[in-house]
Amino acid sequence: MSAKITYDALTAYTTKVLEKLGYPKPQAEITAWVLVEADARGVPSHGVGRLPFYETNIKKNFVFPDAEPEIVHETPISLTVDGHNGIGGHISKFAMDRIIEKAKNSGAGFASVRNSSHFGMAALWAELASKEGFIGMSFTNTRICSIVTFGRERILGTNPICYSIPTTGKTPFTLDMATTTVAHGKVEVHERRNKPMPIGWCVDEQGNDTTDIHAFQKIYRESNMGGHLFLGGAGEELGGHKGYGLGLLVDLLCSGMSMGSWCRDTFSPVNGCGVTHFFGALNTNLFGNSNEIAAHVEGILQQVRDSEKAHGHDRIFIHGEKELEKRTESLAEGVDVDDDELQMLAGYGEKFGLEKLQ
Amino acid sequence: MSAKITYDALTAYTTKVLEKLGYPKPQAEITAWVLVEADARGVPSHGVGRLPFYETNIKKNFVFPDAEPEIVHETPISLTVDGHNGIGGHISKFAMDRIIEKAKNSGAGFASVRNSSHFGMAALWAELASKEGFIGMSFTNTRICSIVTFGRERILGTNPICYSIPTTGKTPFTLDMATTTVAHGKVEVHERRNKPMPIGWCVDEQGNDTTDIHAFQKIYRESNMGGHLFLGGAGEELGGHKGYGLGLLVDLLCSGMSMGSWCRDTFSPVNGCGVTHFFGALNTNLFGNSNEIAAHVEGILQQVRDSEKAHGHDRIFIHGEKELEKRTESLAEGVDVDDDELQMLAGYGEKFGLEKLQ
Numbered sequence: 001m002s003a004k005i006t007y008d009a010l011t012a013y014t015t016k017v018l019e020k021l022g023y024p025k026p027q028a029e030i031t032a033w034v035l036v037e038a039d040a041r042g043v044p045s046h047g048v049g050r051l052p053f054y055e056t057n058i059k060k061n062f063v064f065p066d067a068e069p070e071i072v073h074e075t076p077i078s079l080t081v082d083g084h085n086g087i088g089g090h091i092s093k094f095a096m097d098r099i100i101e102k103a104k105n106s107g108a109g110f111a112s113v114r115n116s117s118h119f120g121m122a123a124l125w126a127e128l129a130s131k132e133g134f135i136g137m138s139f140t141n142t143r144i145c146s147i148v149t150f151g152r153e154r155i156l157g158t159n160p161i162c163y164s165i166p167t168t169g170k171t172p173f174t175l176d177m178a179t180t181t182v183a184h185g186k187v188e189v190h191e192r193r194n195k196p197m198p199i200g201w202c203v204d205e206q207g208n209d210t211t212d213i214h215a216f217q218k219i220y221r222e223s224n225m226g227g228h229l230f231l232g233g234a235g236e237e238l239g240g241h242k243g244y245g246l247g248l249l250v251d252l253l254c255s256g257m258s259m260g261s262w263c264r265d266t267f268s269p270v271n272g273c274g275v276t277h278f279f280g281a282l283n284t285n286l287f288g289n290s291n292e293i294a295a296h297v298e299g300i301l302q303q304v305r306d307s308e309k310a311h312g313h314d315r316i317f318i319h320g321e322k323e324l325e326k327r328t329e330s331l332a333e334g335v336d337v338d339d340d341e342l343q344m345l346a347g348y349g350e351k352f353g354l355e356k357l358q
Numbered sequence: 359m360s361a362k363i364t365y366d367a368l369t370a371y372t373t374k375v376l377e378k379l380g381y382p383k384p385q386a387e388i389t390a391w392v393l394v395e396a397d398a399r400g401v402p403s404h405g406v407g408r409l410p411f412y413e414t415n416i417k418k419n420f421v422f423p424d425a426e427p428e429i430v431h432e433t434p435i436s437l438t439v440d441g442h443n444g445i446g447g448h449i450s451k452f453a454m455d456r457i458i459e460k461a462k463n464s465g466a467g468f469a470s471v472r473n474s475s476h477f478g479m480a481a482l483w484a485e486l487a488s489k490e491g492f493i494g495m496s497f498t499n500t501r502i503c504s505i506v507t508f509g510r511e512r513i514l515g516t517n518p519i520c521y522s523i524p525t526t527g528k529t530p531f532t533l534d535m536a537t538t539t540v541a542h543g544k545v546e547v548h549e550r551r552n553k554p555m556p557i558g559w560c561v562d563e564q565g566n567d568t569t570d571i572h573a574f575q576k577i578y579r580e581s582n583m584g585g586h587l588f589l590g591g592a593g594e595e596l597g598g599h600k601g602y603g604l605g606l607l608v609d610l611l612c613s614g615m616s617m618g619s620w621c622r623d624t625f626s627p628v629n630g631c632g633v634t635h636f637f638g639a640l641n642t643n644l645f646g647n648s649n650e651i652a653a654h655v656e657g658i659l660q661q662v663r664d665s666e667k668a669h670g671h672d673r674i675f676i677h678g679e680k681e682l683e684k685r686t687e688s689l690a691e692g693v694d695v696d697d698d699e700l701q702m703l704a705g706y707g708e709k710f711g712l713e714k715l716q
Contacts, residue, residue, distance in 0.1 A: 150667060151668055175600075234668075238591065256658060287431060287470045287616065288430075304606065308511035310566070
């Protein structure tokens with residue numbers, strides 16, 4: 001069961017909860033935007049349901065809500081930011097705003113960021129650039145959850161890759177993908193439903209393919225062995241080494257360039273949260289006339305949409321379309337929030353004496 | 359069966375064959391390097407075995423060996439090149455040399471390239487940048503061979519992604535991956551051996567998963583329906599939509615930014631070969647001290663190598679290691695060339711009156 005809450009009401013309420021959790025107003029506002037945007041786009045794994053996780057991060061001293069990002073290196077087309085384990089959305093907005101300015105003035109802007117925290121959907125940051133007509137890029141490392149090819153120890157994360165490319169159509173091309181086959185939320189759904197996992201999602205503590213959801217979850221909770229596979233699964237036959245390569249690439253760009261913590265060192269008593277990001281904004285006028293390029297991109301996408309469909313299918317999707325169509329629906333009809341989350345939100349309301357969420 | 363030929367002898371012979379096929383000396387030399395490097399690295403799919411394909415491209419007027427690349431747009435950190443359907447290696451070297459110079463002077467260089475042709479292993483171009491201490495990027499579209507999620511028509515190619523990142527170790531991190539699960543060469547091996555394909559490699563003319571190697575090859579040769587799947591396979595359960603997104607991203611960067619032909623329009627009587635590329639060189643001093651960054655990257659990679667191995671495995675590979683270790687062996691002991699290829703090379707030798715390859 002779920003209810004529909006207006007975008008604005010959910011944003012205002014989430015902002016208040018975050019302020020009560022100790023977020024200064026700017027940090028609370030940007031984070032509420034990050035969370036509500038995810039729910040509005042039909043990506044609840046990155047939505048307001050994250051609030052308890054954010055609260056825990058503060059309690060564990062992984063994250064300090066009032067920390068301000070500091071520029072530790074800067075050139076006309078780049079910067080490196082130390083987030084001092086502040087709020088991921090606040091730090092990411094700071095970095096993106098600056099590199100978009102650089103892309104306007106100098107054609108390109110890249111930012112490496114260390115000591116940040118969860119930044120929500122990668123797409124939100126890349127789309128800040130594509131809205132300005134630039135190619136946007138957004139990568140982040142995360143907590144450990146995944147296993148490299150021929151490994152059995154969780155040393156990397158979901159490490160998403162995101163590129164957003166401007167078009168002359170209704171939506172940009174926005175590829176926002178975990179480099180693992182699935183995120184852990186999908187495993188949890190199978191656990192609740194007592195459903196075996198497909199081969200290609202996870203390996204057990206020996207690094208062998210497993211479908212046994214309960215045995216897997218036990219190991220996953222009790223040790224650092226066994227975990228998620230990268231796109232392409234275990235071994236090399238279906239290209240698992242490629243997915244692993246993409247996941248590792250993300251960590252090298254994010255933590256390598258920022259001199260920050262790689263996945264295994266994040267969320268540690270020593271380093272704090274320590275999550276790292278890498279952002280880019282590339283002005284398409286580096287290559288010619290931006291309007292002509294955007295129209296050419298849209299022309300390619302339209303031919304992809306119009307190409308022959310597989311048996312039983314009537315639509316070929318372009319990346320980002322589903323999410324932005326859902327967003328339009330959510331703005332008109334309200335954002336879906338499921339009962340568990342409504343209860344969690346109501347709990348915060350009671351605790352903090354907030355007006356009831358309508 | 360195969361023989362070992364010295365790197366230099368194979369290069370000299372290949373150069374001569376290419377000159378006899380109509381390549382001017384500079385084009386012949388760079389192409390021989392591209393092909394012999396692939397064989398030396400144990401990637402024969404991109405090696406001297408390609409010579410007949412290159413010859414066919416000239417005969418069909420897809421490629422003009424003496425065409426020179428032309429800069430059609432340029433900024434301090436970018437250029438767009440029209441290759442006029444000349445030689446892929448020649449055009450790629452031209453673009454990479456210029457953007458590496460830009461990365462030295464301005465911190466970054468990006469090139470979009472239209473009307474080019476097969477450029478060999480993507481790694482070769484990205485590594486030109488990482489050898490200088492820069493992050494190298496190299497992408498290309500190709501001939502059509504692949505099927506998008508929920509599609510059944512071949513409209514994209516193998517569309518490889520390559521990033522090469524400098525380290526303080528023996529080899530850079532070089533991820534060079536087709537975004538399809540496998541390249542067509544692997545399907546051909548299964549055909550010769552009458553072996554069914556694994557699920558996740560290809561779909562049939564209706565867009566359904568298939569393991570039937572002979573039925574698939576018949577359709578593949580006779581129509582534009584049925585073909586290779588992207589990393590993650592058909593549908594969304596194992597992330598096939600992500601692999602498709604990566605393949606499409608490559609085409610948007612390569613043909614979108616260069617205003618060139620997307621995969622479906624390559625190798626056409628109207629456009630000629632028309633292959634497009636996208637290259638990047640990013641100076642790591644944009645983010646801090648390049649030496650410290652390279653050492654930090656190597657530190658991460660060493661921890662990945664040292665992490666716990668899966669049952670039955672004793673090594674975790676970093677991308678690019680296998681190929682560069684094989685290259686060292688090939689330089690010392692000779693490059694493996696298989697009998698079919700030796701025969702093909704001998705055939706050119708007889709036709710063109712070349713001294714026998716030893």
